[in-house]
Amino acid sequence: MKHAVIALAAFLAVSTGFAQEKTDTVKVGNFVIIKKNASGSDSKETRIQNDDKFINIKINTDKKKKKKNLSTNWWILDLGFANYRDETNYATAVPGNAYFRQLNTAAGPVNSNSYRLNTGKSSNVNLWFFMQKLNVANHVLNLKYGAGLEMYNFRYDSRISYRKDINNMPYVFNDTVAFQKNKLYAGYLTVPVMLNIDFTPNSRKGFNMSAGVSAGYLIASRNKQESGERGKQKFKQNFDMEPWRLAAIAELGLGPVRLYGSYSLNTLQKNNTRLEQYPYAVGVRFSNW
Template sequence: MKTRVLTILFALFVSVVYAQETTKVGKLVEVKEGSERTEVALLNNRIHIEDNYGTDTTHIRVGKRSVEIVEEGGKTNINMQRDRFFDDDDKDWGDSWRRKNFNGHWAGFELGVNGFFNTDYSAYTEGDFMDLNQAKSIEVNFNFLEYNIALSPDRIGLVTGMGWSINNYRFDNPLTIEKQDGIIVPVPIEKEGFDKSKLTASYLTVPLLLEFQIPVNGGSNEVFVSGGVVGALNIGSHTKIKANSSKSKDHGSFAINPFKYSVVGRIGLKDISLFASYGLSTFFKDDKGPELYPFTIGISLLNF
């Protein structure tokens, strides 16, 4: 597992730093980045992610399950279905990472709402320029690897693995951000024709969770509660502006902290759970931007 994790981290790091058109490492990772879309294939294409910039559509396929996220007309629509045209011969690929006597809850698809807490703009005169349109600041998580360590058979265990997290921060005001002399500053956008502006940051995540499972309904179901920490490595970020029926996108580090540490808690029944995370590290590097601590509240829609 350690070798695979390091290989994936290295491959994605190379793809971000050198911005190659295609990066491929065996059957584990393939990243294709173009002017209109980015495609990522993980684990021999068992997980496929396509982010289409032109149509504001993100399509995710995990095995035979398909999720489509569409931003259109000021709304975000989510469509889920089963892809009958994808032939996944290895039906139990997810189970290969699990201990049979304890099955935790990490692997799956999650949606959440992003925000910032304990903000400090004392070094700025512009005010709270990172204010967000909360309902449209969406986090999308694909937790694609899971490994469980049983502490008590069937009921208590440690859960770890790996995930891919995409954090969208939709600005509430007509502005974007730039890094000038190493410092993040707001840049106003002409209001006429303005539609939207956002910052997107992507991370590889690794959790360490302690999970308790409580049987209910005579043991036919179980409620689970887990908590712990999640470490994350920033693997890319960009701003995006839509105005006057045109779109522009700017890649950069934007002084975002390369490492993120968060405390996480979740509670659920079967394959549905609610989760919340709070960042222990600041969103931007120290003294490079306003002091912001990110948080997310969301729901896990499925497990695989």
């Protein structure tokens, strides 16, 4: 009987809570039901008292927290692989072009094999200072933008070398040394802008996708080489590289996993070099959204 009365009292407490009655105290037999609202909240707490025994019942009717229209993600890291699509016609690009030089007959002229990459060791590492997501429509359609550093390391499986002559003119040639490590580094200060579609805006475990463009400015480039004959060498120059980089970019998110891709819409080097190499990268992005 006692349990039945307690159950009835609890039922009355819940019922009166949802009905939002103004009565603060309800008495049922020997039981006293005391209701109170949490300050600044829709949550209701009910205490059932029988002599010296108490039963507390809390009804949480707080409204779901509203999503912010603008959210910021700090210090995002990308780890990926780099490569390029080489559309250069070396038969017409090399002859009569001072950018391509042959310093040693045995090394041969520069050709497509001179730019052969070690794809497993050519990397792309990006460090974004921040990215922001601006709600456009119901948090399903968003605008994403940010700023950061894009860093490309093109690892060559060849003897290609980048230098500048006494007149400060950049050129490339096939060296006579067999390098253990030979890579070209290019670093850009970049601003990406993307449209984002979030199919499950109220869940972090859903699917979302983004696509857009990025604009980057070349802030550093160098040719780093390592060999038994010369040791470690670094040549920090521009090497007639295109100062601006415009790229098509995309991002796919499935739960906590995010993949990114970037494809350059302009060439890596300036037009006067006659090289037509279009860098691209794919990898994993470590971010909150």
